[in-house]
Amino acid sequence: MAVTPASAVPSPRVPPERDTRSWYERVLGWPVAGGPPVRLVTGVRFDVLELPYEAGAALLRRFAVTGPVAAAERRMRFLVAPGSAEELDGLLDWLEWGGVGLDLAALGAGGGITAPAAPGESPRGAAVWLRPPELGCEASLPALPGPGQGARPGQRAGGPDLVRLVAAAATECHRTRLRRRTPQPLAFS
DSSP states (O other), X not given: OOOOOGGGSOOOOOOOHHHHHHIIIIIIOOOEXXXXXXXXXXXXXXXXXXXXXXXXXXXXXXXXXXXXXXXXXXXXXXXXXXXXXXXXXXXXXXXXXXTSOOOOEEEOTTOEEEOOOOTTOOOTTSOEEEEOOOTTGGGGSOOOOXXXXXXXXXXXXXXXXXXXXXXXXXXXXXXXXXXXXXXXXXXXX
C-alpha cells in the first residue's frame, strides 16, 4: 500500500468571505453584516432560537420538519419567524417554564449570528447548516398561529408552530441540565 505524503493532501477548502456573503445576499436575499466572519442579521427575515447542542439534537429527533437549523460552538440555532424572539419570555411563562434556569435564548431585531458556511462547504470549526435554508423558506418558519388557527398557510406539513417548538426546546434544555447535574453511576469491571 502506497503512503500519500502529507504535502499531497489538500487542506480543507474555506470559502472566501465573498462567496458566503454572496450566497446569503444574492441567492437567499438575507441581510448580512460585517466580516470576516460574515454575520446574518436577525429580526429582518428570521429570528433565532438558540440552545445547547445536546438539547437541539433531541429536538431534531423529535421533529422531522423544522425550519433551517445551524450548529456552532456546541450550540444549535433554529430559525423562527421574525418577531418570535420578543415572544420567548411570555411563552415560557405561559408554558410554566418562567423562572426556570434554562439555557435557551432568542435573538431578534438588532442581533446576528455568524453565518454558517454555504451548503457544500464545511471548513473546520465553522458554523454549519444541519438543515440548510432554501429560497423562500421564511414563509414556513415556526411562528405563533393566529387566533383559532393551527398551522399557518404555507407552513410545511408536520412542522411545529412556535409554541410547540418552544415547549419542546424548554423540555429538552431542562433534561440536558438535569443530565449534566446528575452524577453518572460508577462502572465496575
